[in-house]
Amino acid sequence: MVDEAIVLEVERLRREIDRHNYLYYVEARPEIEDYEFDRLLEKLAGLEQKHPELITPDSPAQRVGGWITKEFPTVIHREPMLSLSNTYSTEEVGEFYRRVMKLLDRQEDDPSAPAFTAELKFDGVAVSLVYENGLLLQGATRGDGARGDDITPNLRTINTVPLRFRPFRNGDTGNSGGYEDSLIEVRGEVFMRKDDFATLNESRPDDEQFANPRNATAGTLKLQDSAEVARRKLYFVAYYLEGEVFGEMAHHVRLETLKKMGFLTDRYCRLCRELQDIQTFIGEWDRKRWSLPYETDGVVLKLDDISLRDVVGSTSKSPRWAIAYKYPAQRASTVLRKVVFQVGRLGTVTPVAHLDPVRLAGTTVSRSTLHNLDEIERLDIRLRDTVLIEKAGEIIPKVISVDMQQRPSDAEPVEVPEVCPSCGTILERPADEVNLFCPNEQECPAQKRARIEHFASRNAMDISGLGKAIVEQLVEKKLVSDAGDLFSLTPDMLQGLERQGETSSTKLVKAIEKSRTRGYDRVLFGLGIRHVGLATARELAEAYPSMDVLSEASVEELEALPDVGKVIAESVYTFFRNPVACSIIEKLRAAGVRMSSEESRTLVNSNFDGMKIVFTGTLERHARPEAAELVVERGGREVRSVSKNTDLVVAGKDPGSKLEKARKLGVRVVSEEEFEAMLFGE
Ligand code: IVH
Numbered sequence: 001m002v003d004e005a006i007v008l009e010v011e012r013l014r015r016e017i018d019r020h021n022y023l024y025y026v027e028a029r030p031e032i033e034d035y036e037f038d039r040l041l042e043k044l045a046g047l048e049q050k051h052p053e054l055i056t057p058d059s060p061a062q063r064v065g066g067w068i069t070k071e072f073p074t075v076i077h078r079e080p081m082l083s084l085s086n087t088y089s090t091e092e093v094g095e096f097y098r099r100v101m102k103l104l105d106r107q108e109d110d111p112s113a114p115a116f117t118a119e120l121k122f123d124g125v126a127v128s129l130v131y132e133n134g135l136l137l138q139g140a141t142r143g144d145g146a147r148g149d150d151i152t153p154n155l156r157t158i159n160t161v162p163l164r165f166r167p168f169r170n171g172d173t174g175n176s177g178g179y180e181d182s183l184i185e186v187r188g189e190v191f192m193r194k195d196d197f198a199t200l201n202e203s204r205p206d207d208e209q210f211a212n213p214r215n216a217t218a219g220t221l222k223l224q225d226s227a228e229v230a231r232r233k234l235y236f237v238a239y240y241l242e243g244e245v246f247g248e249m250a251h252h253v254r255l256e257t258l259k260k261m262g263f264l265t266d267r268y269c270r271l272c273r274e275l276q277d278i279q280t281f282i283g284e285w286d287r288k289r290w291s292l293p294y295e296t297d298g299v300v301l302k303l304d305d306i307s308l309r310d311v312v313g314s315t316s317k318s319p320r321w322a323i324a325y326k327y328p329a330q331r332a333s334t335v336l337r338k339v340v341f342q343v344g345r346l347g348t349v350t351p352v353a354h355l356d357p358v359r360l361a362g363t364t365v366s367r368s369t370l371h372n373l374d375e376i377e378r379l380d381i382r383l384r385d386t387v388l389i390e391k392a393g394e395i396i397p398k399v400i401s402v403d404m405q406q407r408p409s410d411a412e413p414v415e416v417p418e419v420c421p422s423c424g425t426i427l428e429r430p431a432d433e434v435n436l437f438c439p440n441e442q443e444c445p446a447q448k449r450a451r452i453e454h455f456a457s458r459n460a461m462d463i464s465g466l467g468k469a470i471v472e473q474l475v476e477k478k479l480v481s482d483a484g485d486l487f488s489l490t491p492d493m494l495q496g497l498e499r500q501g502e503t504s505s506t507k508l509v510k511a512i513e514k515s516r517t518r519g520y521d522r523v524l525f526g527l528g529i530r531h532v533g534l535a536t537a538r539e540l541a542e543a544y545p546s547m548d549v550l551s552e553a554s555v556e557e558l559e560a561l562p563d564v565g566k567v568i569a570e571s572v573y574t575f576f577r578n579p580v581a582c583s584i585i586e587k588l589r590a591a592g593v594r595m596s597s598e599e600s601r602t603l604v605n606s607n608f609d610g611m612k613i614v615f616t617g618t619l620e621r622h623a624r625p626e627a628a629e630l631v632v633e634r635g636g637r638e639v640r641s642v643s644k645n646t647d648l649v650v651a652g653k654d655p656g657s658k659l660e661k662a663r664k665l666g667v668r669v670v671s672e673e674e675f676e677a678m679l680f681g682e
Contacts, residue, residue: 002051010054013044017060018166018262025160025235026264033640058135058164063157064230071224072149075140078185079242081128082145082314084300084324090279093301096323097275100303103312103320108275114305117252118281119269120289121298121324122237124191124217127155129236131184136163141221154221157230158190160237165261184243186263188236192217193293196233203459203525203534206344211396213295228535235294238263251304271304282325289327290362298326330361331390333403336383339370339414341436343422345450345528349436351376351414353387353399361391368397372434373416382411422446442580448482449475451528455483459534460526461515465508473497482580483526484587486512514629520547520594527581530571539563540572546596547585551576607678608636612645616659617652619672630679642667650675 017040024030024037045061048054055062087093097116098108106113126142139155141148155161165184192200197213210216220232241254249257252271259265268285272278282299289296303309303321312321334355341349351370358365368389370376379402381387386406387399417436419426425440438444452471456463463486474480479493489512494505518526521541525534532540543561544550550572558569575581589595608631615638619627627650628638642649642661649662649669662669670678 002054006047006051007054010044010047010051013040013047014059016040017044021060021159022166022262026259026262036639060163063159063163064227072151074143074147075138075150076147077128077140077143077145078130078183080145081126081142081148081187082318083142084322085318086298086324086326088326088328090282090325093278093282093323093325094275096301097278100312100321104308113273114303114308115252115271115273116278116301117255117269117304118272118278119239119266119300119302120285120292120296121300121326122189122191122239122266123212123214123295123297124189125214125221126187127151127190127221127236129155129161129186129188131165131186133182134164134167136161137183151221153226154223154229155190155236157226158234158236160235160264162262165263168257168260182243182245184241184245186238186258187240187242188238188263190217190221190234190236191294192220192232192234194295195293199458200232202457205531205533206346206348207531208533236264238265239300248307251302251306272301286327298324300324329390331388331400332358332360332365333386333388334358334365336381336385336387336399338383339376341417341421343420343438343444343446343450345447345454346530347438347441347444347447349417349420349427349438353381355387355389358389360389360397365389365391365397368399370399373429373436374434376414376416382407382413384408384411420444420446445475452480452483452486454528455486455526456515457526460522461518462522463508463511463515465504465511470497470500470508482584482587484584484591487516487587487591487593516591516593518594520545520597523547523588523593523595524550527575527584529575531568532572536563536568541597547589548595551585604633605680606635607681608634608648611636611647612639613637613648613650614639614642614646614658614662615650615652616662617655619650619652621672621676627675634679 017037020030020032020037020040030037041061044059048059048061087096101108101113104114128140128142128148129136130138130140136152136156138150139152139161140150143149156163192213194213197210197216200216201209204210210219216232217234220229220234223229238258239255241258246254246257252269255265255269270277270281272281278301285296285299301323303312309319309321312319314320334357336353336355338354340352340354342352343349350372353368353370355366355368370379370381379387379399381399381402385408386403388401388403389397390400391397417427420438420440423438423440423444423446425438425444427436428439429436438447441447449468449471452466452475453468455461456466456471466486471480474489474497477497479489480486489509491502491505491509494500494508495502500508519541521534521538524541524547525532525537539561540550540558544553553573555566555569555573558564558572559566564572585595611631613631613636615624615627622630631638636647639646642658642665644665644667646662646665646667649658649667650672651659651669652672659669
């Protein structure tokens, strides 16, 4: 029997976590910091690990099961998942409106004309969730509409998919809940935010980039390792609720109910009583959608009154009571001024089009990749040509065609370079390759720069302040030749560079220093081994807990790992036999960069071992983040608010209410001088 107090604590933690999850995702007004949330979750997971008999399927600590399977079982949808008929014209939206009115035998100017909901059309992947007695039973893809794949374990990892929904009040009848013995189906869209998409792509090798967030979402939901799905932050937005208890509840009330149940819904949904309202909504979001953190590709219009939907009916493919208005693909025409051949970190030379700046889908575009030489040939593109560009997946602009009618007489063919634009070495074009390649791996400045930029990037060592401009100068002035050299930089060495004063130089050196504590998997990714993205780096780091062991692994051994094929295995093997790579690794090792999983942060001392410390008021000697870092280096950590669990409050000048609270709770309070003494005291 588990102690009653533990049972209660587990229940309290679950309630608390669910509440904060709701505040964060659905209401977008979090009350606690992310790390505090993580702590609650860790605590719950710890208790459940110790007392597995307390585990329930709806526990927030059970979202990730580390589930791996070979294939997904098939699910037959209870109601077919229809798709929507599309239109790209607002006139057709008017026709749709009038058609529905006619089928319902209503006049357009009838004051009691039925209303439509206008919702954003999320650009993601449609899924269905089935709940039994309030508990998530099954989640599936749309598939062919009649049957889809059962991807429950993957969907469970999504924070905005409630594992158990909250009790709701039935708006029409005033009944509370009533779902205890019923099946309820929720449908909606799984999507990835634009920023998370960018981060994900940064972590992947060049030849494995997703074209847009929708593809990334679809690819992620198909993964057979739910732990990896959990890492790639997906969201679920609900737009459909079905179950006997809801009777004839109008669609917009269902959306409100979904929100009460704990689902994320479209907060911009509007109930439109006239055609004019619908057209206004469409016009408004044509502009505003670019400022959303996720992608939308149109507006969905649905008859709000559910009982009227049967009157209007459906075809075998799509309902007649709804329609999707899609915004036209974002295209613009502009003029090609020059083609610059850019050298990447692995020596690949890519043509980049420099264009006259043009507004497209919310941003100004002046560059676009031309991918490779075959593409230049296919497009027959020449300098001064007028070209049509499109934002594929609304993010990366792409040249799709050349307007031959507008080709000027002086249009010049693109000159393909024979030597590397950066180092002058003769370029190679390996058989079966569409790209040129600079073989001067060791000395080519462009390759050096690109490798260092990759090392410093967000998913790798995340060195803030080490941008393109600085890296370029560092390499040009020969202060740095590879990532290993970064750690010998001093503020003095940086001060001669453009836009580097005393403060920024010191800051940059500190940021480089700080990156030494990044995990070994990120170091491995940062080395930029061909074909090794962040996910592969993690897998390698798990299987080989130190760089030394990994460097000894044979191709056969590496290939035996689940997600490592021959190409990756050979690439890793070759990398560790490259003398340049070995010398970089040695420099990093000497600098104290982590080379194994076990190594943990080296503490300066343990004066604050396990302590939770609150700062209040202004500190004279250290900026806040720095003070927090000093605490971490001594085994403690900073917390934001005072509670009885706080171990110490450091009061600076003009302390706030935290000081009073600390006094009330009897928490120890020290001055900044005392804190200073504690940092270094024995
Ligand atoms: S309703 C029968 N609402 O668009 C109605 N769909 O082209 C079913 N979609 O398969 C769909 N946002 O993947 C609906 N607010 C929204 C939507 C939405 C995106 C997707 C969904 C659907 C496709 C239809």
